[in-house]
Amino acid sequence: MSAAKEGGDLEAFRRGDAQPVSPQRIESELTSLWQKAAQPGRPLTRACLWNLIVYAGMSDGARKYIKGVVDEISVPARAIVVHADVNLPETPIKAWVEANWKGHAGSDEVTLEATGVNATRVASLVRSLLVPDAPTALLSLDSLPHIDDPLLAEVDRVIIDTRRLSSEDGLAELARLATAEPALEVMDLAWLGVRPLREMCSSLFDPPTDPSVLGALDLVEVVSGIVGTQTRALLMLGWLSSRLGWQEHRRQTGADGRRRWLARRPDGGQVTIELSTRRDGEHGVTACILGSGDRRWSLTRDTVITVACPDLPARVQPARSHSDGELATRALGALGRDPVYRDALAGAVQLLGALT
Amino acid sequence: MTTNPLREGLSAERVPLPCTMVIFGASGDLTKRKLVPALYSLARDRLLGSPFNVVGVARRPSSHEDFRAAMRESTNTFARRRPVEDALWESFSQGIFYSQGEFGDPDGYARLKAFLDKLDEERGTAGNRIYYLSTPPAEYPKIVQHLGQAGLINKERTGPYTRVIIEKPFGHDLASAQALNKDVLGILREDQTFRIDHYLGKETVQNILAFRFANALWEPLWNGKYVDHVQLTVAEAIGVEGRGGYFESAGILRDMVQNHMFQFLCLTAMEPPVAFEADAVRDEKLKVLRSLRPLPSDPADLERHVVRGQYGPGAVAGQARIGYREEKGVAPDSSVETYVAMNFFIDNWRWAGVPFYLRAGKAMPKRVTEIAIYFKKPPVTLFRRSAGRLQAEPNVLTLRIQPDEGISLKFFSKVPGPTMDVMPVPMEFRYGTSFGAEPPEAYERLLLDCMLGDGTLFTRGDEVEASWTWIDRITRAWSAGAKPYFPNYESGSWGPDEADLLIARDGRTWRRP
Numbered sequence: 001m002s003a004a005k006e007g008g009d010l011e012a013f014r015r016g017d018a019q020p021v022s023p024q025r026i027e028s029e030l031t032s033l034w035q036k037a038a039q040p041g042r043p044l045t046r047a048c049l050w051n052l053i054v055y056a057g058m059s060d061g062a063r064k065y066i067k068g069v070v071d072e073i074s075v076p077a078r079a080i081v082v083h084a085d086v087n088l089p090e091t092p093i094k095a096w097v098e099a100n101w102k103g104h105a106g107s108d109e110v111t112l113e114a115t116g117v118n119a120t121r122v123a124s125l126v127r128s129l130l131v132p133d134a135p136t137a138l139l140s141l142d143s144l145p146h147i148d149d150p151l152l153a154e155v156d157r158v159i160i161d162t163r164r165l166s167s168e169d170g171l172a173e174l175a176r177l178a179t180a181e182p183a184l185e186v187m188d189l190a191w192l193g194v195r196p197l198r199e200m201c202s203s204l205f206d207p208p209t210d211p212s213v214l215g216a217l218d219l220v221e222v223v224s225g226i227v228g229t230q231t232r233a234l235l236m237l238g239w240l241s242s243r244l245g246w247q248e249h250r251r252q253t254g255a256d257g258r259r260r261w262l263a264r265r266p267d268g269g270q271v272t273i274e275l276s277t278r279r280d281g282e283h284g285v286t287a288c289i290l291g292s293g294d295r296r297w298s299l300t301r302d303t304v305i306t307v308a309c310p311d312l313p314a315r316v317q318p319a320r321s322h323s324d325g326e327l328a329t330r331a332l333g334a335l336g337r338d339p340v341y342r343d344a345l346a347g348a349v350q351l352l353g354a355l356t
Numbered sequence: 357m358t359t360n361p362l363r364e365g366l367s368a369e370r371v372p373l374p375c376t377m378v379i380f381g382a383s384g385d386l387t388k389r390k391l392v393p394a395l396y397s398l399a400r401d402r403l404l405g406s407p408f409n410v411v412g413v414a415r416r417p418s419s420h421e422d423f424r425a426a427m428r429e430s431t432n433t434f435a436r437r438r439p440v441e442d443a444l445w446e447s448f449s450q451g452i453f454y455s456q457g458e459f460g461d462p463d464g465y466a467r468l469k470a471f472l473d474k475l476d477e478e479r480g481t482a483g484n485r486i487y488y489l490s491t492p493p494a495e496y497p498k499i500v501q502h503l504g505q506a507g508l509i510n511k512e513r514t515g516p517y518t519r520v521i522i523e524k525p526f527g528h529d530l531a532s533a534q535a536l537n538k539d540v541l542g543i544l545r546e547d548q549t550f551r552i553d554h555y556l557g558k559e560t561v562q563n564i565l566a567f568r569f570a571n572a573l574w575e576p577l578w579n580g581k582y583v584d585h586v587q588l589t590v591a592e593a594i595g596v597e598g599r600g601g602y603f604e605s606a607g608i609l610r611d612m613v614q615n616h617m618f619q620f621l622c623l624t625a626m627e628p629p630v631a632f633e634a635d636a637v638r639d640e641k642l643k644v645l646r647s648l649r650p651l652p653s654d655p656a657d658l659e660r661h662v663v664r665g666q667y668g669p670g671a672v673a674g675q676a677r678i679g680y681r682e683e684k685g686v687a688p689d690s691s692v693e694t695y696v697a698m699n700f701f702i703d704n705w706r707w708a709g710v711p712f713y714l715r716a717g718k719a720m721p722k723r724v725t726e727i728a729i730y731f732k733k734p735p736v737t738l739f740r741r742s743a744g745r746l747q748a749e750p751n752v753l754t755l756r757i758q759p760d761e762g763i764s765l766k767f768f769s770k771v772p773g774p775t776m777d778v779m780p781v782p783m784e785f786r787y788g789t790s791f792g793a794e795p796p797e798a799y800e801r802l803l804l805d806c807m808l809g810d811g812t813l814f815t816r817g818d819e820v821e822a823s824w825t826w827i828d829r830i831t832r833a834w835s836a837g838a839k840p841y842f843p844n845y846e847s848g849s850w851g852p853d854e855a856d857l858l859i860a861r862d863g864r865t866w867r868r869p
Contacts, residue, residue: 214361307406313407315447
């Protein structure tokens with residue numbers, strides 16, 4: 001954020017630089033800057049399809065990261081970026097305004113900074129800045145919004161990233177939030193990231209494969225390319241578990257470093273669920289293998305994804321990675337809604353909470 | 357478990373069955389430019405069934421390898437996402453094959469059958485077949501007959517499916533369309549027959565339905581009480597571009613109006629269907645075609661409703677252009693029309709008294725396809741300073757099909773200042789920028805729909821016959837009348853003066869898109 005003098009530096013606004021403003025004058029200052037920026041004979045488009053409240057930390061790293069994500073979001077939105085920390089010494093609320101330009105169209109970005117007791121007052125300021133008739137999303141990538149967050153009542157959609165959770169226990173916290181707010185749309189960048197793999201996994205059981213074989217799976221193994229918090233792999237397993245109706249999960253102890261569970265299928269049979277890691281540089285879910293007897297269906301991600309199933313030729317799909325900004329854009333789209341996510345989350349939490 | 361529970365919540369909740377698509381006329385431009393690139397894009401988007409085969413059939417000798425190489429090159433040139441990805445192409449192209457054959461040779465079909473059966477066995481395509489007829493229309497009946505005789509068509513509703521995609525034109529007039537329908541439907545069921553009009557695969561054309569029937573706002577206004585008139589325009593900046601021979605036997609009335617423009621007309625004017633399903637939508641389109649008021653059969657009377665034209669030399673976008681009669685394959689005294697404008701009515705409750713104006717032309721100033729709904733003017737003018745403007749410029753809703761796809765609504769707003777002046781301002785929705793997503797090519801959508809057995813965006817046989825019934829009256833009257841005085845408009849202009857008179861007689865003017 002490169003600050004310019006308070007009162008509105010027009011050229012800086014046209015460049016997309018942040019301008020300090022009085023928190024009480026944000027709306028009027030934005031209106032004034034837009035009107036001045038639209039010169040006679042050179043109209044501008046001020047666009048807003050979403051209100052996007054963004055929670056971000058106070059550190060330089062957190063500021064830089066969230067700025068990169070917000071700048072990359074291609075859906076026109078009024079972004080209200082909030083840096084607040086109630087534990088820091090109290091200072092007056094500070095505010096900056098800027099325009100995010102995408103060609104000739106631009107969107108508002110408001111940055112608010114509040115510490116001490118003022119951090120608890122910033123919600124009222126955010127509420128006053130919401131554009132009427134546009135839906136509101138809350139982007140909180142570094143931490144989950146608290147269940148008592150006063151702004152949750154204003155929000156239609158929460159966008160989080162469970163990959164960035166410090167602990168897998170955060171999944172249970174998220175599930176509690178989702179249960180407490182049944183109407184809230186919850187979008188998880190980790191979940192959006194595994195969507196292509198889920199599509200390919202589903203395609204393994206499209207015709208000519210008889211989908212009833214899914215009811216007889218006795219093995220599922222997900223290989224994760226990371227160590228530590230493995231939310232993507234857990235969501236993938238939770239998804240399979242919930243879609244296929246597996247119940248009564250029991251944790252197994254294994255000496256091979258794998259995490260292993262046993263579950264009961266709807267037909268009473270047993271399925272072994274495994275989560276292992278492969279530390280060779282690929283991140284996220286790198287393989288998913290499903291078995292029934294000696295038959296195997298698999299997705300293996302390398303530079304490409306190889307999709308293999310019994311009796312049919314293997315095929316290859318490109319392996320693509322997406323930036324957080326691209327995933328956040330997707331989370332604001334119509335395709336971002338996914339009714340299956342809550343079930344997958346509950347399935348993942350079930351795995352984590354399973355007793356031995 | 358009869359359905360795949362893992363599909364729930366994914367963008368493609370229905371996926372096609374494995375199948376083989378056999379393209380007759382595989383050496384032609386359509387295969388290279390549109391069909392194989394579209395199939396590749398579907399593979400890239402994980403929308404194809406698996407396994408999936410493409411078998412190109414054409415007269416010229418070639419090998420599987422050469423055909424694959426040619427298809428890779430053209431996909432690299434024409435696919436929506438370029439260049440092709442090596443690994444994906446490697447996997448996709450393992451299902452591409454070539455079969456040489458004459459379209460009239462029974463032995464060729466026997467060989468084709470043996471080859472397709474072998475592919476089914478080796479690659480697991482389970483006998484599901486789509487035959488794409490990308491050949492001259494005269495070949496259609498012959499190919500379908502031979503496919504039937506060779507046992508390559510399963511007309512039953514059980515077992516592997518057979519579907520046939522037929523490219524336009526579907527006949528040359530009512531009699532030939534009826535004959536084609538008879539030939540095809542002697543071998544296939546109607547729901548196995550997919551008459552393709554690629555305009556219907558365009559997102560913006562499908563959006564006409566979404567715009568009308570997903571928004572309660574418009575439906576109360578979408579009738580003769582509020583609509584003054586409707587203008588449909590398909591303008592092409594190009595001429596016949598080497599297709600002079602074909603165009604001489606068609607003319608723009610057959611080439612553009614009978615199919616593409618009537619489809620826009622139907623989607624614009626139809627009643628809400630009871631469901632978004634193939635026959636429900638096509639039933640409503642058919643009702644529109646059957647409600648078209650017949651035009652006069654007397655050539656002199658017809659001139660008050662239909663104006664035809666032919667482009668002469670001129671310039672389009674600063675480039676000199678020869679006249680139609682100078683084009684290759686065109687007779688020097690040709691009477692074939694390259695422009696047509698008409699007015700007509702739809703005799704039903706919704707549209708009673710609302711004139712529809714339609715024009716289509718080649719060598720126009722620019723390429724544009726649009727539907728413009730002109731609303732009635734305010735009954736009383738409160739703002740006297742702007743009275744002239746308010747009377748001259750009504751609210752107009754424009755559905756732009758191409759290029760710059762989108763929707764625009766023109767309404768009046770007060771001009772900032774101390775006086776009560778009003779002026780029109782546009783409210784714009786642009787497809788290219790509003791979603792941040794690249795729309796699929798028309799052929800991608802249509803090929804996928806055919807694989808899924810969904811005929812909603814394809815034309816039914818009775819629609820084709822109804823449209824020819826109406827068009828035939830015009831062509832018969834033209835044949836009976838005097839030879840037109842052509843050329844009558846300059847390349848790069850908006851058509852002949854008579855077209856302006858046609859709409860001016862009603863106190864209106866054509867849009868300048």
